[in-house]
Amino acid sequence: MAQSEPFAETKKRLEKRTGFKGKSFEKIKFAVVKRSHFSKPQYLQDDDVLWDIATNDDDFLGLDHVDRTRTLRNGVGDLFLR
Numbered sequence: 001m002a003q004s005e006p007f008a009e010t011k012k013r014l015e016k017r018t019g020f021k022g023k024s025f026e027k028i029k030f031a032v033v034k035r036s037h038f039s040k041p042q043y044l045q046d047d048d049v050l051w052d053i054a055t056n057d058d059d060f061l062g063l064d065h066v067d068r069t070r071t072l073r074n075g076v077g078d079l080f081l082r
Contacts, residue, residue: 033059
């Protein structure tokens, strides 16, 4: 994270780091997930400043991406990675 950097700039760096490109990357929704509120992600907009939103060391950056090519396993549609 860079202080005062708009999330639009952070997304450019994340695009390189994740390897997602083009339309696949555009479909991803980013959210800050606070450890104390795992069930309530705060979705980010391009003009948000991640430095101001993710204020604790234990806050996570979540990537919400629907993978429509994957078949459901054991009736579970969501996949959580740590």
